[in-house]
Amino acid sequence: MNGDTGQRPPGLGRALPVFTVDVEDWFQVSAFDSHVARDQWDALPSRVERNTDRLLQLCADTGARGTFFTLGWVAERFPALLRRIAEQGHEVASHGYWHQRIPTISESAFREDVRRAKAVLEDASGQRVTGYRAPSFSLTDDVLWAARVLVEEGHEYDSSRFPISRSGYGSANASRDPHVLHTASGPLLEYPPAVWPVAGLQVPVAGGGWFRQFPSWLITTGLAEVLKGGQPAVFYIHPWEIDPDQPRLPVGMVTRIRHYRGLAACDRRLEVLLRRFQFRAFDDLRASA
Template identity: 45%
Template sequence: MNGTTPAAIHSSAIVNGLSVDVEDWFQVGAFENVIERSDWDGLKTRVEDNVSRIIDLFDAADVKATFFTLGWIAERHPALIRRIADAGHEVASHGYDHARVFTFDQPAFGADLAKAQAILQDACGQPVTGYRAPSFSIDQRNTWAFAELAEQGYIYSSSVAPITHDHYGWREAPRFAFRPLSWSDMIEIPVTTAILGGKRVAAGGGGFFRVLPYAFSRWAIRQVNSRDERPAVFYFHPWEIDPDQPRVPNAPLRSKLRHYTGLEQMAGKLSDLANEFAWGRMNEVAAREAARAGQFFVDVADKDVAA
């Protein structure tokens, strides 16, 4: 950092959104076709130790974050959720058991939201007003999800990946915070993308952060902060700092490569990231972005997009 202290850098920097999608190693989308939900309770959980390590890492960097947490996890580890809140971090919803939003109809999605929120609020003792869809699974197919979120009192969502990807993505969505509903102040804050060669590229964390050199993430976040003058939104999972987690032998090779590559280096890279940039909770980012959020209304009846 050329002799400049992190405090000096952070004092004048845009505050980015730091987030953790709290799910265990057996609950990820990569393994959803080889590990049944009915088997989850028989598997050894590692989420408590991993989240504790993350809290310690954040404490060392003096940053606060948002933990988008599965209701399933909070139901079984309520003391962990309380520790997250007591450490000054935001507890937000990741749904109940990592079912993708496009697998629901609107009433079923509403029930999932309400169930997860009740469990999380009971565990943390605070209102839960933020949501992230499992696997960024809100897109042009299920824009009715925004209406359900707003009706249940959510202030913001961070559920859209405005790119093309084989597992998720809504290429036409805005890159930065937008209001999806004409009748609600709720905002959507998409995960970060950068512009490379005139095209959007994923740059908000997860597997891309593990696999690519750290220099790429540094470049991308600086681009968003400096050129776009907007906060970046970064996410990762507790299992990504756990190279000793169990292996899933019958998973497809592609899924194994995505899931296990770069685990050994992840904690060190996260520490560098936490210390190099200014970070805060997603609800704080949402409060600041609300004044700048553009309108990108979606017709929840016809499921068409209207700019």
């Protein structure tokens, strides 16, 4: 594994705003791992289908097209949802099967997870799945072997290398530009979530919790500046982020703020953002290369 290349090579697409959804349920986020065991998932009230349908409606209303990085666990239980995503013209990609952070599992377990997810997603959606995003952006410097496994399991691109420094995830030394991860089994195209460099700081404007915590003008300005710099502006959201009525778990203060703050306004803010930019999917970006 040779890691990140230096300058951006040709053929990785042009400066487009890219809308992505990490399709997982409210109880499947990494911050809740110590509160909800995997063997409890089937017993909890699922809200992922209704919330994802709301995101699909927002896309239809605003003309946005996106890439839906979906858990294999979700696809296996809600195959009709995957068919709706595909039938409404969106790209289906993989978020793994079990939402396990890569550093917490072995190479063989990771291979089994991504292989199972890809098969389930392709069967449910009728699409060929070529993209991957690691749970919690956990394809970090310590586990770059995972890029080789992804190539060997039929993936062509990844969007997991968040070029920021943050406890729990982030690859501070990764390039902000689209680049190639060279592996012994072939290349993997890497599309980092959007980061706006300001006064020596790397400001994450890619969405998720940052979208709910930061003021709207900062996210909008940052995405516009990324596009102005000639890079794709990759934005992401989770279905549970537009659901202020989701069940609450007894988590610590930091997790409570990160997870629950801003939920009530997120749907409205997201609609405004989708109308501001003409968002596309990763396959649109790659087709434009």
